[in-house]
Amino acid sequence: AHTLRLILGDQLNASHSWFERKDDGVLYLIAELHQETGYVKHHVQKVGAFFAAMKGFAEALASAGHRVLHLTLDDTAEFASLPQLIDGYVRSHQIQVFEYQRPDEYRLLQQLEQLELPQGVTKRQWDTEHFLVDYDELPLYFVIDKNQRMETFYRKMRQRFDILMAGGKPIGGQWNYDADNRAKLKSADIAEIPAPLLFANDVRDINVRLERHQVATIGERAGSLLWPVNRQQSLQLLEHFCRHCLPRFGLFQDAMTEHGKQQWSLYHSRLSFALNSKMISPKQVIERALDYFQQYPEQISLAQIEGFVRQIIGWREFVRGIYWRRMPQYGQLNYFDANNELPDFFWHGRTNMNCMAKAIGQSLKYAYAHHIQRLMITGNFCLLAGIDPDQVDAWYLGIYIDAIEWVEMPNTRGMSQFADGGVLASKPYAASANYVHKMSDYCTSCHYDHKAKTGDRSCPLNSLYWHFLLRHRDRLSNNPRVGMIYRNWDRQGAEQQAAISERAAYCLANLNDL
Numbered sequence: 001a002h003t004l005r006l007i008l009g010d011q012l013n014a015s016h017s018w019f020e021r022k023d024d025g026v027l028y029l030i031a032e033l034h035q036e037t038g039y040v041k042h043h044v045q046k047v048g049a050f051f052a053a054m055k056g057f058a059e060a061l062a063s064a065g066h067r068v069l070h071l072t073l074d075d076t077a078e079f080a081s082l083p084q085l086i087d088g089y090v091r092s093h094q095i096q097v098f099e100y101q102r103p104d105e106y107r108l109l110q111q112l113e114q115l116e117l118p119q120g121v122t123k124r125q126w127d128t129e130h131f132l133v134d135y136d137e138l139p140l141y142f143v144i145d146k147n148q149r150m151e152t153f154y155r156k157m158r159q160r161f162d163i164l165m166a167g168g169k170p171i172g173g174q175w176n177y178d179a180d181n182r183a184k185l186k187s188a189d190i191a192e193i194p195a196p197l198l199f200a201n202d203v204r205d206i207n208v209r210l211e212r213h214q215v216a217t218i219g220e221r222a223g224s225l226l227w228p229v230n231r232q233q234s235l236q237l238l239e240h241f242c243r244h245c246l247p248r249f250g251l252f253q254d255a256m257t258e259h260g261k262q263q264w265s266l267y268h269s270r271l272s273f274a275l276n277s278k279m280i281s282p283k284q285v286i287e288r289a290l291d292y293f294q295q296y297p298e299q300i301s302l303a304q305i306e307g308f309v310r311q312i313i314g315w316r317e318f319v320r321g322i323y324w325r326r327m328p329q330y331g332q333l334n335y336f337d338a339n340n341e342l343p344d345f346f347w348h349g350r351t352n353m354n355c356m357a358k359a360i361g362q363s364l365k366y367a368y369a370h371h372i373q374r375l376m377i378t379g380n381f382c383l384l385a386g387i388d389p390d391q392v393d394a395w396y397l398g399i400y401i402d403a404i405e406w407v408e409m410p411n412t413r414g415m416s417q418f419a420d421g422g423v424l425a426s427k428p429y430a431a432s433a434n435y436v437h438k439m440s441d442y443c444t445s446c447h448y449d450h451k452a453k454t455g456d457r458s459c460p461l462n463s464l465y466w467h468f469l470l471r472h473r474d475r476l477s478n479n480p481r482v483g484m485i486y487r488n489w490d491r492q493g494a495e496q497q498a499a500i501s502e503r504a505a506y507c508l509a510n511l512n513d514l
């Protein structure tokens with residue numbers, strides 16, 4: 001072979017133009033890298049899913065007639081980093097051309113752009129051919145010194161790709177049906193949640209390999225993995241979602257429950273790993289969902305399909321734009337100067353706060369929590385408790401099956417921690433127990449009283465909520481969406497204010513024991 005083409009673990013796009021024709025002069029390299037298992041402590045199922053999907057992809061390419069080199073952790077142990085591995089193979093295989101797809105993570109892009117190859121070897125970068133918006137087009141949508149709003153971007157996407165549009169106007173007359181998507185689950189609803197489609201992929205070999213190389217991981221080890229690890233399974237999951245979950249996707253998008261057989265993912269698609277590893281494309285997902293909407297208009301209302309489309313063509317592409325236009329500075333932002341330590345219970349889930357115990361517990365068990373659990377349970381707690389955003393980022397980047405920095409960081413540092421000071425969101429998503437009680441049944445069986453603001457049994461979120469608002473009053477009181485909340489505080493009596501502050505101080509001093 002004279003050409004070496006690198007395929008990273010999140011570049012498993014079988015439709016890439018690379019694979020349109022077979023060429024014996026091209027060698028594809030897919031490698032389990034020690035640097036990728038170690039840049040953050042990952043959930044063991046996340047590493048398992050990526051490694052299994054990479055192996056499957058290598059086998060599929062080989063059986064389609066391509067030349068493929070699949071390396072395991074055993075084979076790459078002698079290389080400290082990706083650049084060293086490439087350099088080694090370029091030399092030992094007398095490679096003349098090295099090609100790679102543009103990484104979606106800043107750290108890897110730096111490595112590959114800075115990679116120096118032996119004299120005479122050419123380096124070439126390709127697009128991943130995955131996103132709806134090309135990388136080169138991002139400056140058209142994301143102006144560097146302006147705060148960005150998803151809604152503006154989303155409307156442009158709807159128009160550009162002609163999705164749910166009629167005569168240049170949004171179908172139904174409204175762009176966004178988010179306001180219809182805030183239902184709480186009643187017990188009758190919980191009984192109707194569809195049974196999940198779970199796979200049983202054997203990852204015992206991978207687990208043994210991870211142990212042999214002493215890869216430090218978090219979360220529950222599973223010999224059989226429920227996540228899709230190839231394109232076929234990803235498409236099955238997409239069908240399952242469209243048929244069984246899409247009809248109520250929007251309606252219960254923000255709801256949470258600890259009851260029922262599928263309480264950990266409800267009507268969510270669980271397609272994020274399949275998408276982020278690029279086994280399936282956003283275009284494919286949207287087209288299939290729109291097909292269903294057209295075919296079954298009685299089952300799937302406009303609010304459901306619009307809500308789903310918005311996540312994929314709106315949020316997903318939007319956070320990627322923010323990431324690439326703002327890195328590397330974005331990763332340093334800490335608007336509130338938050339510097340508390342992440343409490344230990346994030347690593348084991350044992351806390352008296354039932355909402356946190358459930359959200360963290362299921363994250364450790366499945367490497368998954370749905371959006372509102374990430375944003376309004378664990379994320380909100382970190383925001384109120386003033387946890388160092390670096391530590392918050394590291395936790396989210398490690399624990400979730402779909403966590404890759406381009407999508408994890410804007411969501412965590414930006415949307416959930418407001419550490420970017422409003423680049424992405426117009427106000428911090430700060431909430432007291434009132435919100436948790438409104439959207440879930442977690443509070444019913446909790447040790448703490450969700451209504452109480454003071455005293456030992458009061459939900460920590462209530463006093464921490466006020467403490468957060470007060471300690472950042474200078475930064476938030478001018479925000480039109482937050483300012484009026486301070487009036488509620490000023491109206492409370494001095495005694496009550498002192499008791500709330502005292503409870504908050506106790507909670508902050510004893511975060512590990514909550």
Ligand code: FAD
Pocket residue numbers: 265267268269270271272273275276311312315316317319369370371372374375379396397400402403404407408409411412415416
């Ligand atoms: P569904 O609810 O079924 O949504 C469908 C798809 O829409 C998702 O698969 C995803 O591709 C896309 N989507 C939905 N919301 C977002 C969003 N806010 N940003 C980007 N894409 C979105 N998503 C990740 O893919 N990786 C992450 O590391 C990640 N970290 C997050 C951290 C925090 C603090 C928060 C608040 C959100 C994070 N998200 C992340 C976004 C979102 O929570 C997940 O995409 C979603 O929960 C994945 O589950 P699902 O496939 O069942 O999603």
